[in-house]
Structure formats: structure tokens, C-alpha cells
Amino acid sequence: MEAKSKIYIFMDEEVRPLAVVTAPIHIEIDTRKLVDGKHILKLVSKDPSGKEGIRTIPFEVRNGPAIAVEGIQEDAVVDGVVPIMINAYGKGDQTSFLISGSETPQTIPFWVWILLICFIAWSLYYLVRYMNLPVVDM
Structure with a gap:
């Protein structure tokens, strides 16, 4: 019989292994038993x-509800009054998806406004040029 390698599985800084198995092995780690954060x-x-x-x-691990923040970013330097929008929503379980509250409303970025203004200006320019063309009779 061929001797096989043993694998000791540890989580974080634990001194006692979670499991001692013989290679090769397929395992599942239930992250619902771990606190959210780095491991x-x-x-x-x-x-x-x-x-x-x-x-x-x-x-x-991020099993808890997601938290979305708009109006301030990590390590930001701010002064005065800073409006902040905070939203938290859970993702449900593996079998169903929660649609309610799963999307965070966001403000429209400035570049979208610029594109919209440019498109409207371009449209008006061509509309005015089209209306000023002389009619040619044949």
C-alpha cells in the first residue's frame, strides 16, 4: 500500500487544526460560521x-448585508457639510434573490450630463441648419 501525504487545515491563527485529512481530498468551508472580514x-x-x-x-468573507456609501470615499479629505447616502441590503440565500433594496440609487455622473448637453446642442444645431435651407423648385 502506498503511503499518502497528510494535510492539516488551519483557519486564521488557530493552533489546533480544523481537520487532518489524507491527500487528495475535497472539502467545503462553511463561511456562514465565520465572521465577516479577512481570514x-x-x-x-x-x-x-x-x-x-x-x-x-x-x-x-462577506456574508452579511452589503453596505453601499455614496458621497464620501475611504481616506477622503473633506470639509464643510458632506451629504452622504448609505444603503444596506442582504443578498438572500443561495436559492432566491432579493430584488427589493438590492440596488443602491446613485446620482447621475457629471459626464452623463455633459454628453446629454452636447447631444442636445448638436441636435439643435442641425435642426436650425435644416430649417434655414432654401427650398429648390424644379
């Missing part, structure tokens, strides 16, 4: 000869 999955493997390998995989 590190640490895998330590030991082959039959006793050599060790380590791999760390940083990831971020």
Missing part, C-alpha cells in the same frame, strides 16, 4: 518521508 486558510502538508510544506490563502 487566512493555512494548509500544512506532511509527506510520508516527513517533509513539510505550507501554503496560506488569504480571503475575505
Whole structure:
């Protein structure tokens, strides 16, 4: 019988492994049991000869409701009165999608206004030019 490598699975800074498995293995990590935020999955493997390998995989859990903020950004320098819009919405579960509250209303960006004004000006220019053309009788 062929000896196989053992894999020790650790989460964050835990000293006791979540599981000790024999390679290869398929596992599922239930992120609903983890708090939202940054985590590190640490895998330590030991082959039959006793050599060790380590791999760390940083990831971020975001199971809670999403929070959208408009009007201020991270590390912004502000003064005076700053209007802020805050929206929070959950994504439901894996089987259904919540449509209500899942979209954050946003202001129209300035470049959209500029494009709209340019389009209207262009349309008026050609409308005025078309109306001033002389009619040619044949």
C-alpha cells in the first residue's frame, strides 16, 4: 500500500487544526460560521518521508448585508457639510434573490450630463441648419 501525504487545515491563527485529512481530498468551508472580514486558510502538508510544506490563502468573507456609501470615499479629505447616502441590503440565500433594496440609487455622473448637453446642442444645431435651407423648385 502506498503511503499518502497528510494535510492539516488551519483557519486564521488557530493552533489546533480544523481537520487532518489524507491527500487528495475535497472539502467545503462553511463561511456562514465565520465572521465577516479577512481570514487566512493555512494548509500544512506532511509527506510520508516527513517533509513539510505550507501554503496560506488569504480571503475575505462577506456574508452579511452589503453596505453601499455614496458621497464620501475611504481616506477622503473633506470639509464643510458632506451629504452622504448609505444603503444596506442582504443578498438572500443561495436559492432566491432579493430584488427589493438590492440596488443602491446613485446620482447621475457629471459626464452623463455633459454628453446629454452636447447631444442636445448638436441636435439643435442641425435642426436650425435644416430649417434655414432654401427650398429648390424644379
